[in-house]
Amino acid sequence: MGSIDAQIALLAIAALFFLFGTGVWIGLSMIGVSVAVMWIFAPAKPAGDAMATTIFSDTSSWTLTALPLFIWMGEVLFRTAISEDMFRGLAPWMRRLPGRLVHTNIIGCSIFAAVSGSSAATCATIGKMTVPELKRRGYPDDIAIGSLSGAGTLGLLIPPSLIMIVYGVQADVSVAKLFAAGVIPGIMLAGLMMAYVAGWALLNPSKVPPPDPPMPLAQKLSESRTLIPVVLLILLVLGSIYAGIATATESAAFGVVGSFVIAALQRRLNWQTFWDSVMGATRLTAMILLILAGASYLKLAMGFTGLPRHLAETIAAMNLSPAALIVVLAILYIILGCFLDGISMVVLTIAIVLPMVEQAGIDKLWFGIFITVVVEMAQITPPVGFNLFVLQGMTGKSIFWIGRVSLPFFIAMNICVVLLYLFPGLVTFLPDLMVSAAR
Amino acid sequence: MRFYLRKLYDVTGALGGVFMIVLLAFVLYSVGPGVGLWLEQSFGLPNLFNYVARSADEFSGYAMLASAFLAMASTFGRGEHIRVTLFLQRLKGGARRAAELWCLGLGVLLAGYLAWFSVRLCYVSWELNDLSTGLIAIPLWIPQLGMAIGAIVLVIAIVEQLFIVATGGPLMEEPSGEEAMHIER
Numbered sequence: 001m002g003s004i005d006a007q008i009a010l011l012a013i014a015a016l017f018f019l020f021g022t023g024v025w026i027g028l029s030m031i032g033v034s035v036a037v038m039w040i041f042a043p044a045k046p047a048g049d050a051m052a053t054t055i056f057s058d059t060s061s062w063t064l065t066a067l068p069l070f071i072w073m074g075e076v077l078f079r080t081a082i083s084e085d086m087f088r089g090l091a092p093w094m095r096r097l098p099g100r101l102v103h104t105n106i107i108g109c110s111i112f113a114a115v116s117g118s119s120a121a122t123c124a125t126i127g128k129m130t131v132p133e134l135k136r137r138g139y140p141d142d143i144a145i146g147s148l149s150g151a152g153t154l155g156l157l158i159p160p161s162l163i164m165i166v167y168g169v170q171a172d173v174s175v176a177k178l179f180a181a182g183v184i185p186g187i188m189l190a191g192l193m194m195a196y197v198a199g200w201a202l203l204n205p206s207k208v209p210p211p212d213p214p215m216p217l218a219q220k221l222s223e224s225r226t227l228i229p230v231v232l233l234i235l236l237v238l239g240s241i242y243a244g245i246a247t248a249t250e251s252a253a254f255g256v257v258g259s260f261v262i263a264a265l266q267r268r269l270n271w272q273t274f275w276d277s278v279m280g281a282t283r284l285t286a287m288i289l290l291i292l293a294g295a296s297y298l299k300l301a302m303g304f305t306g307l308p309r310h311l312a313e314t315i316a317a318m319n320l321s322p323a324a325l326i327v328v329l330a331i332l333y334i335i336l337g338c339f340l341d342g343i344s345m346v347v348l349t350i351a352i353v354l355p356m357v358e359q360a361g362i363d364k365l366w367f368g369i370f371i372t373v374v375v376e377m378a379q380i381t382p383p384v385g386f387n388l389f390v391l392q393g394m395t396g397k398s399i400f401w402i403g404r405v406s407l408p409f410f411i412a413m414n415i416c417v418v419l420l421y422l423f424p425g426l427v428t429f430l431p432d433l434m435v436s437a438a439r
Numbered sequence: 440m441r442f443y444l445r446k447l448y449d450v451t452g453a454l455g456g457v458f459m460i461v462l463l464a465f466v467l468y469s470v471g472p473g474v475g476l477w478l479e480q481s482f483g484l485p486n487l488f489n490y491v492a493r494s495a496d497e498f499s500g501y502a503m504l505a506s507a508f509l510a511m512a513s514t515f516g517r518g519e520h521i522r523v524t525l526f527l528q529r530l531k532g533g534a535r536r537a538a539e540l541w542c543l544g545l546g547v548l549l550a551g552y553l554a555w556f557s558v559r560l561c562y563v564s565w566e567l568n569d570l571s572t573g574l575i576a577i578p579l580w581i582p583q584l585g586m587a588i589g590a591i592v593l594v595i596a597i598v599e600q601l602f603i604v605a606t607g608g609p610l611m612e613e614p615s616g617e618e619a620m621h622i623e624r
Contacts, residue, residue, distance in 0.1 A: 023527040023542045025520045028549040035552065048556035049563075055553075056560060056583060059507070060500035065462060068503055072459065245477050249499070250470040256463055278456040282506055286455065286514040287521060289507035293553075341521055383525055 005041070009307035012037050016298075016348075026344050030294030034301035041304040051297045058296035059289050062249060063175060067165045067288065069252030070117035072281035073237075076259035077112075078121060079273045081266045083129040085226035086111065091133075092220040095211040099201035102139060102147050103194055105130050109151035110190040111227075113158035114234045115255065117165070119342075119379045120386040123152025127394055138209040142405040143200060145395055149387045149402055150409020151193055153376035156342070158186035159238060160255075163375050165248065166292070166343055167368045170299075170350045175248040176241050177431040178368050184426045185369055185416065192412040200408075229262045242434060288343055295347035302351050312355035322360045326421060329353065330374055330414075337378025341386060345378060346371060369420065369427045377413050380406040444599055445516075451592050452513030458506035458585070462499055469495030494573035501582035508589025512596040518611050539610055543601040550597050554590035561587040 012033050019029035031051065038047035086108050094103045108126045116122045127148050134144040156163050159179035168175035201208050215223070237255040240246040246254065263269040302308060315325065336345050357367050379387045382403035391402050420426055475488030514520055522542070530538055561583040563569075570576040604610060 019545070020523045021526055023522050023524055023538060024545050024549075025522045025542070027520070028546055028553075031553060032545065032549045048552065049559065051553070052556040052560035055557075056504070056586060060497075060504040060582065062496040062500050065466060065499045065503045068459060068462060068506065069466065072463070245473060246470055249466055250473070253463055253466040253470060257467070275456070278459050279452065279510075282452070282455045282459045282510045283514040283517070283519055285459070285503070286507045286510040287519050289504075290511060290514075290520060339523060339525065344521060384523065 005305060006307060006310050008040060009037070009302070009305035009310075012305070020340070025290070026340075027290035027292075027294035030291075030298045030348070034294070034297040037301040037305060041301070045304075050300060054296050054300050055293040059293050061169060063169050063247075064165065064292075066160075066175060066247075066249040066252045067117075067162060068281055068285040069249065069256055070160050070162060070165070071284050071288075072277060073252060073255040073259050074116045074118055074121040074125075075277040075280040075284075076256065076263055076273075077115060078125050079277060080259070080263045080268050082112070082230055082262065083125050086126070086230060087129040087133060089224045089227035091212065092215045092223050095214065097194075097198065098208075099143075099194075099197040100208060100211055101130075101134055101137065102143055102197045102201070105134075105144070105147040106151040106190055106193050106197065109148070109154050110158060110186070111230060111234070113154040113156075113186065115160075115230060115237060115259075116155045117160040117162040119153045119155040119376065120390045122155030123148060123387045123390045124394070126152065127391065131394055137212075140207050141395075141397070143197065143207075145391055145397065145402060146405030146407075146409060147193065147197055149380050149391050149406040150412065151190065152387045152390075153379045153409075153413075154186055154190055156376050156379070157182050157189060157369075157372050159183065159241075160248070160252065161372060162288075163342055163346060163372050164368060166288075166346055167350070167371060168248075170295075170347060171354055171364055171368065173364050173368055177365060177434065179238070179241055179248060180430040180434050181365055181369050181427045182372065183430055185373070185420055188419065188426065189373070189412065189416045192415055193409055196408050196412055229265070233258045233262065244434070291344055292347060295344075295351075298348070299351040308352045308355045311352060312359040315356045316359050320360065322362050323421065325356070325360050325362070326370065326417075329357075330370075330417060333371070333374040334377055334381065337374065337385070338381045339384050340378070341384065342375035342378050345375060363424070363428070365431060366420070366424055366427045370417065373413055373417050373420070377410055380410055441599070444595065447592060448512045448516050448596055451509045451589065455506045455508075455510030455513070455589075458502045458509065462502035462506060465495050465499040465502055468492055469499065491574075494571070494575040494577075497571060497573040501585075504582060505585030505589070508586045509592075511589050512592040515593060515596045515600075535610065536604060539604050540601070543597060543604060546597045547594065547601055550590065550594045554587070554594045557583070557587040557590040 016029060016033045019032060020026060035047050038045060038050065087104055090104045090107055091101060094100050097103050105126065108130060109122050112122050112126055130148060159182045161179065161182060164178040164182060165175050167173065168178050233255065236258050237251045240251045240254055241248060260269060263273065333345065358364065379385050380403065382388055382399045388399045388402045391397065392399055469492040471488035472490060472492055475486040478484040479486040527535065527538055561580050564578070564583055565580040569579040571579055600611060
């Protein structure tokens with residue numbers, strides 16, 4: 001590939017960011033730039049027909065159907081009493097931890113993350129209960145809201161995960177394996193966040209409100225009964241994947257049915273909530289699929305430019321160590337994450353970045369977890385971050401204030417990436433153990 | 440006119456919802472034999488789902504495609520399609536309106552391109568009588584029809600919005616923070 005070609009391809013990427021910047025819808029921007037690229041680099045090919053065929057086949061893939069189902073499951077659970085239940089069940093156990101009820105945010109988000117694939121949905125569902133309860137007890141806003149914003153992102157790392165589904169489909173990595181790979185890093189990141197909260201509490205004892213009155217063990221256990229439904233749902237969804245009974249898609253279908261059972265038992269299920277959950281999931285899927293449609297066409301077009309291969313060769317020629325490449329990519333993603341949402345960021349870059357990463361000898365599975373953690377960072381970096389939007393809606397604080405109080409948790413994610421790099425076994429251990437690699 | 444257009448988006452959106460339910464049904468149907476076998480092997484229960492879920496995976500994908508495309512316009516109408524509004528929000532008055540016109544104008548062109556070739560894909564499949572490759576072969580124009588209709592309605596929605604903004608009507612609403620969980624990826 002000549003350097004002129006490379007320059008034109010880079011110009012196309014610049015044009016793409018120009019369109020993004022002026023506010024053109026992301027999926028449509030990608031279609032526009034791809035058409036132009038096809039006209040320039042593959043003038044003999046029918047650009048429009050190639051687009052329609054690619055979009056049709058890529059956005060009707062079986063693996064991808066896990067995405068709408070997990071979204072639907074989250075929509076159903078948001079409409080149940082699961083948020084109240086989890087707070088009631090967890091709060092009595094947090095008295096002795098330094099930082100007390102702040103940990104209900106982190107543990108609550110971690111548990112809910114095991115049934116939710118999205119960061120903002122986790123944040124919104126857990127926050128519905130913890131935000132008012134912590135405020136009422138006098139916990140300072142900065143730690144209460146910062147920890148929720150940070151821990152909400154665990155929705156992406158702890159399986160199921162929408163980002164992992166999108167990455168798995170794009171990078172051709174087993175979604176079930178990605179789900180398994182996210183478990184240990186997710187628990188580790190939750191641990192890092194709890195350690196920060198504990199450290200903060202020990203340094204600022206005056207800011208931690210007094211504990212709730214003590215509760216006898218029997219009563220504590222009885223309060224924790226409220227956690228049973230969510231635990232059963234986790235067993236159903238993740239257990240069926242790890243036991244090799246179900247693919248990610250099928251476990252998502254179990255999850256939707258299971259959530260409806262919980263909603264029905266809590267008497268929260270009626271025609272209105274049912275239809276609201278269907279339409280919420282449908283529109284969210286439509287929004288994501290427009291981006292994926294644009295991205296699949298962009299991937300095709302970029303293939304004709306040869307840019308991904310060219311960049312991979314350049315990187316190889318530079319003899320960049322994997323560590324250096326990861327640092328460069330992490331910085332790139334953190335900057336992109338300030339302005340783009342996670343899914344756009346992943347689908348936009350995968351076609352170009354993946355050949356490079358493979359060239360450098362980095363495992364695709366490991367890279368999927370890496371990308372999930374950097375997307376988590378993107379959720380809490382202002383000015384564009386969906387956890388920030390959710391919390392702005394819930395608390396009325398400004399995006400930048402929430403971003404600032406989330407900073408310690410952003411740093412925890414960076415530490416997490418470093419640890420994952422030093423100990424890749426944290427990622428690969430569980431997938432290697434899996435019964436069978438489901439589709 | 441606006442009333443009927445709104446109805447159109449609502450109806451296609453609701454159809455998208457119906458296909459979401461169809462998707463769930465297909466996936467549950469496809470997982471049945473696996474669950475039956477597992478219950479039989481693990482607990483010795485009789486296998487109630489002893490069938491072959493032919494082409495259920497393929498049909499699930501088609502249901503998802505139809506669901507998403509049919510709901511494109513309704514999603515657009517609520518301002519839920521992702522765009523970067525960071526710089527757009529800084530603009531005031533005429534500059535803002537001009538910028539919106541640029542976005543909507545380009546939106547009409549690009550969505551129109553998508554719709555044109557989606558219709559063409561569907562038409563060519565019908566003409567050549569293309570079949571799907573699964574165990575149950577269905578004519579490919581059937582799933583492609585959902586994509587084509589959804590793309591056309593999306594264009595109509597963007598054209599309507601372009602017309603509104605061009606004639607001095609209100610700009611598109613931004614989804615509020617409350618709704619942010621519904622616009623996450």
